[in-house]
Amino acid sequence: YFVIPYLDDGLRTSIDDYKRLATKFNEAGELCKAHGLKLGYHNHGFEFIDYAGQNGYDILLSETDKNLVDFELDIYWVVRAGADTISLFNKYPGRFPLWHVKDMDKADHDLNTEIGAGAIDYTDISNNFSMNDVKHLIIEQENFAMDAIKSLTESFNYVDKDLLSRS
Numbered sequence: 001y002f003v004i005p006y007l008d009d010g011l012r013t014s015i016d017d018y019k020r021l022a023t024k025f026n027e028a029g030e031l032c033k034a035h036g037l038k039l040g041y042h043n044h045g046f047e048f049i050d051y052a053g054q055n056g057y058d059i060l061l062s063e064t065d066k067n068l069v070d071f072e073l074d075i076y077w078v079v080r081a082g083a084d085t086i087s088l089f090n091k092y093p094g095r096f097p098l099w100h101v102k103d104m105d106k107a108d109h110d111l112n113t114e115i116g117a118g119a120i121d122y123t124d125i126s127n128n129f130s131m132n133d134v135k136h137l138i139i140e141q142e143n144f145a146m147d148a149i150k151s152l153t154e155s156f157n158y159v160d161k162d163l164l165s166r167s
Helices: 015-034 057-065 075-080 087-093 122-127 150-167
Strands: 001-003 039-042 069-074 100-101 137-140
Touching: 001 015, 001 057, 015 039, 015 069, 057 069, 057 087, 069 075, 069 122, 075 087, 075 100, 087 122, 100 150, 122 150, 137 150
Parallel strands: 001 039, 039 069, 069 100, 100 137
Antiparallel strands: none
8 A cells, every 4th residue: 555644734725725635545545556556545534524515535536446545544533533434434335444543632632542441433444344344453552651562552452343343
């Protein structure tokens, strides 16, 4: 995968900007395909800003070719933005083979915690989406209340025993 990790502020100020980006993503997807790669896009929260009833993420998903562009769904940012992960799965089936998994601290939503111990209901999400459709899980923790290795181990164990066992 060749993943677009972020969009600078000036690239995403309107729905028209997102439409232009979708066109560019399709072009980049063609280039990737020609070289044996697949293009992916990693979201943050800003894609869910409302522009008169539309948001950038819906534009990117609806106007990119599913055969050229995959999405690395950062579940933390979907939840943080107030969007509904399960609704995205239902509206855009097959578009999320990459999951960016981190959990939100229950007390301070700016912080992460170990996956399965936070505010994101991964059980509900995985019960409503076949883990067989996920090709890659990207596990992230940006801050730690405990030793980093212990934190990673707890997250890994939850993913291994609770998420992946549902496939």
